[in-house]
Amino acid sequence: MRIDFQPYPYPYPSYMARLVLALQETQVEGDTAFLRKLTPDLAARDLVDEGLVREALAQMGGPRAFGQPEDLQRQEVIEP
Helix, strand or coil: CEECCCCCCCCCHHHHHHHHHHHHHCCCCCCCHHHHHCCHHHHHHHHCCCHHHHHHHHHCCCHHHHCCCCCCCCCCCEEC
16 A cells, blocks of 8 residues: 655645554554554544645635645555
């Protein structure tokens, strides 16, 4: 599985949610019970603080200045 990371100056919550899903599907050593209990979207909301980045983007011309959609929404694409 390959999770594509693009160097955009924005911490996409959708990426964090998909990363949590990938971690839940990954075989690792040790106790991973906490991973199975996580809700990906909730974990993303808890871990990703968009406030400061949104302010900085606004000062730099908005998301379009970086080739990103104005609403900062995207669909994560995972390739096997």
